[in-house]
Amino acid sequence: MGSGRRSREVVGRAERLRGAAAGVVAAWGAAVGAVVEAHGRIFWGLVRGELEGIPVERLKEVTEGRLQTGVLAGAGYRTVAQVCGASAQELVRIPGIGGSTAQQLVGAARQIAEAVEQSTAVRIDPARPDGDSTELLIALHRLVVAGPGARRAADEARELEAVLAAPLGAAGPACGWVRGLVAGAGRREEARRAVELLEEKVGAAEADGAPLRFAQAGADLLRPGAGEVEVWVEFEHRAAEFYAELALLVEEGRVGGVERGASEGHLPDALAELVRAERLDDAGCTVSLRGYQAFGARFALARKRVMIGDEMGLGKTVQALAVLAHLAAAGERHFLVVCPASVLVNWQRETASRTRLGAYRYHGPEREDARGKWLAEGGVLVATYESLRTLPEDPVAALVVDEAHFVKNPAALRTRLVAEWAGRTERVLFLTGTPMENRVEEFRTLIGHLQPELLAELPTGLGVAGSVAFRRAVAPAYLRRNQQDVLTELPDVVRVDEWDELSGPDRAAYAAAVAEGNFMAMRRAAYAEPAHSAKLRRLRELVAEAAESGHKVVVFSYFREVLGTVGEALGDVVAGTISGAMAAEARQELVDEFTAVDGHAVLLCQIQAGGLGLNLQAANVVVLCEPQLKPTLEDQAVARAQRMGQIRRVRVHRLLATDSLDRGLVERLRGKAELFDSYARRSDLAESAPEAVDVSDRALAVRIVEDEQLRLAAAE
Template identity: 60%
Template sequence: MRQTGDADGPAPTGRAARELCTRAERLLAAARAVLEDRARAVDAVRAVLDPLLDSLVGGELGAIPLARLKDVTEGRLRVNALEQAGFTTVGEVHATSRYALRQVPGVGAATADRTLAAAGQIARAVRDTVAVRIDLEHPDDTTTALVIALHRLVEAGADVRRAADAASALAERLDPLLEAAGPAGSRVRMVFAGSRARGRAREALGSLRTAVNGAAEQELPMLFGQVSVDLLRAPASPAAAWVDFELRSAEYYSLLAELSGSGPDRDAAEGFLPAETADRVRALLLDETRLRVSLRGYQAFGARFAVAQKRVIIGDEMGLGKTVQAIAALAHLAARGGTHFLVVCPASVLINWTREVRARSTLTVRPVHGAERQEAFAEWCAHGGVAVTTFDVLHTLPEVAEAAVVPGMLVVDEAHFVKNPATRRSRAVAAWAERVERVLFLTGTPMENRVSEFRSLVRQLRPELAPAVSSTHGAAGSRAFRRAVAPAYLRRNQADVLAELPALVHVDEWEEFSAEDLAAYREAVASGRFMRMRRAAYAAPAASAKLERLRELVGEARGNGLKVVVFSYFRDVLATVGEALGEDVFGPLSGSVPAARRQELVDAFSAARGHAVLLSQIQAGGLGLNMQAASVVILCEPQVKPTLEHQAVARAHRMGQVRTVQVHRLLAADSVDQRMVDLLARKDRLFDAYARRSDLAETTPDAVDVSDAELARRIVEEEQRRLPRPAGASGRAAAGAGDAAAPS
């Protein structure tokens, strides 16, 4: 049978054949090189990781009594002789050689072999459960070596896996083709080759041309070259590696779990789905070629669940990466030919969605929002990509029946917003959901606690399933509920799947100014008042985009029974937040509150059952108070002194914290917030890392932070140049510098 490559034309001969084979050989060499480079980088990690894992396994085995060996062999192994010889734990047996065991009276060759086999079986089971924890605050030589080795692979990024997968496939394909095509490189060899060999050579040349041209279209030679360069860079310095680990620790731990083979229990990672559903989802091969990020195992399963089950709800607990799972599902469909996708979300997360799609994938994203939403929608219809719009805008767009295209997937974030079918937003979502084959609802609210809400949502996705969902399923417990609704619902909890992650996850929440926010901000810029610019996003509480997102985050934490600490530099911002949240709010802690009273408020907050919110001025709560009852930290604005943020977060992320701490920093795009983030990011991160870990920095932030007045002046001047000043307004950047000290 002739290969598909023959469709490109007749197979080349002579010089053209030789040139084609040379191109294929170079491509094969590049593929093998990138595989070797990755293998060396992985070996460097394993050289440090394996002894660490062996030590952890040894520690666990040292706590397992010798009698467990009998359980493994169902009582067939007698350990009396070992006990009489002084063995007490499985660890002692596992560390002993076969020869040494045979020296024990009463232990023959067969018994020694069975004993070591049983100990090895337990050791393998233990190894599947242990996980290396990297202590950022107490680094030692071993963990530093591990972080440096991991840094090489993390820095190279998700392209490493894509390059390795493509290189493996190419090597497997090109090797036999080059061998078969060999005679075609010489007319003499072709003359003396048999007819069958000549036929195989021509077919191989056709297939080689297809493979080489396909690799060029996918830019694989460039990918292989870049990944090899990245993997061959000199090792990072210890300080640089530790700083990078702190900034993106989740990527380090994801890679660590992959290389160590450790991770969450599979049933937990798969949401305790029934076996038949889990098997069907697991069988789907997720195409990650359009992704720019490596997925954790449970995230990849979530993306496959969305694709395989077609119309589902992913209700993972907050902090588990529902957004990246949705993007992975879209990227898979795009890699398989999909062109149009639609995301509907609250206005408060629209910017986050556009940023995340761009950062995590190669997909084109088109915000459909604001005054030019109709033009943006028409552009999406014509050219495709991921359209991101809001609940309030969706109903103003042409209905799916009128649209020129039907999206390959509809994603609805914060799907509990459409639980009431009578609302306009719910009707608009339902109209699109009815016509789209694949629909993915995302919500962090546990549906087993709100069965009526779930029934309403699932009615839009799987109407046939809704009548079977009753309140008794929720009353029977979360696992019983999840099994009952398995075809349409997947939820994982942090405790189930983040056992090996560090207890700190940072999320920047980018918001877009509302009209009222922008008016207040422009006025502050025109007057040159830096501090007023920083809190302009809260000047009109009823229309504040930041405040709306804060309410959503607190609401999701309430649904999961989590405690929240809200920090701001400004007392008036905290007052606004307190009024917006209402009940279950403690504080605010501020400089005017006596130290003893501050501790009383923290104690009362910690003692409250379930969800509660503590408000704190960042200067008052950032030092000396332990808030480890909280697992969600919200920063109302970025700080001029980064150490203030680190110290405040450290109040919750410290010894005694048993949950992953989520840090949400509220930021306004195209504003003082973005200027501060950009300017402070350009500081020397290594110096900042050293200083922050010193005792001096803990007590004297001014020693390492940038000048308030310098930063304020630069930002005010930049913003006054960027934004036109209203007629008659006055103000100067110097005024902002003097304004910088007042935390009112």
């Protein structure tokens, strides 16, 4: 083959590849543009509505009272929206407003508008399927169906277009002797080098399968749009995927949404910049990562030994899997996940459905066979805390410890075993939504497993140090985001404390338990006489209300005896009971059956079991039979329903008795919740007193029993 013919063949291949790349970029741009346009109609309508509800007098607050707004009101400007829609030139025509004042008014209005924009989120309500929401779902559905592969293909195509553009422009003189003769020797040499570069780049892209990826992405992005009924049905079942695509566009700045600091856990600027610069290869993931999830994975990669303490429902599992997939793409083969038995099945499922990694369970009689396959084939070995006692010290590239607050006690065997594994593993990732429950010192223990050098910067009296100093010190090892900051699409949680008086039989059972000093019996006394139980009566009413609306209900209690009583009272609507004694596989099967029920159903859960590692978003009514000793235990349980993908408002009903320990317990636990907020969440609360830091469950129980004994004695 002559050099000219060969050059033409190479250039032809390059042009065809660039054409395919350009097609994918155009198709992706059109698909994203449709989402941006549909989202904009809803978003800016919400912003305008909010600004129209803000009186013009609020502009004084922005300028600390320096602006007089009475003249504006007299001229017909009643709301901030009206001022935002005006220019300084228009305002200066109003008698009494000069040029400087007009500029200040426009600036103040714009400042309020920006704050509204940052706090406004588009929520799609299946109960109100209006035309704008339908158009947005149709546009998003195209991206959901195309999947993360289309986004990656578009990024790859964009880069390839840029790489091929210059050499294609320079290769012309090498494609024919006439053009080469006219071009001159210098340009002929430049053209020859351009053809060589094109042959190298095109050959590499073809060998890597780029043409096939472009063809697949183009077909997915250009398929006919879904119908109205289809997209609403799809949204009901795949809401998390729809919102994930929308959230990515928010992170990219294509559509309005929350400010970046919230999604980055408000880390110090220098640290956040370091994390953003960390490369993340998510090609091994089969789902799209939200921006805050990608940031969490980058945080773990950049810092190597960290704890992600995101609130329940934000996808800590997928962030950890993204880290493992990245390491696998870099050539690492063996990873270990340690978790409670209750979430072991969930880790297997998530690994298989969200990554291309193999998942093996080191648990039960076949655990050694599973370990052998893992050693031979690579992937993720999922082990329980207990099984670490028999797991050989095989080298792993990364250790993930789920529900890491289980290793907060330095004296416990499982803590020592995890510490040994962490000590010999370069990369360690702790996951927990509850890093501290009663004692801030327990948080120090977890940080000590990861980056012990940070402990020197943390004074022993953390209550005195205060939350701001604490979070600043642990930032290199700890990242936390809250639902309200990053999952702005979630419907609200409505919490209702259902106060009632104990019935006569309830009071008798309660008084007997108080006299015995039996704290647990005091907590169960409201259900001792089912036929006369005030709490049980209210529970039946709540379930009946949910049944009328076709809602699913999950009922939590600390006590199996209480759940047994509730089950007998509710009858056939109960799908089953999850207890701590139930095997992890059986728990997941029961949740699957509950989710599959068409319409109303009730699931009973022992809160220690049902509040951990299960996805209960099929339910949007939660009933707590009694207040818990740890506020985080209640939060975990509620978060199993209020999590990514939930599209209905979650109603939480806590059953309480006025003339019992419930009142004092609720008041005391409010202080514990505030302590957690101060240290584990981002918060500007005042510094906590040292004596509030250490309140054990046992001490709390003793104090409440004594208080109730005194109260009842005084009432006699």
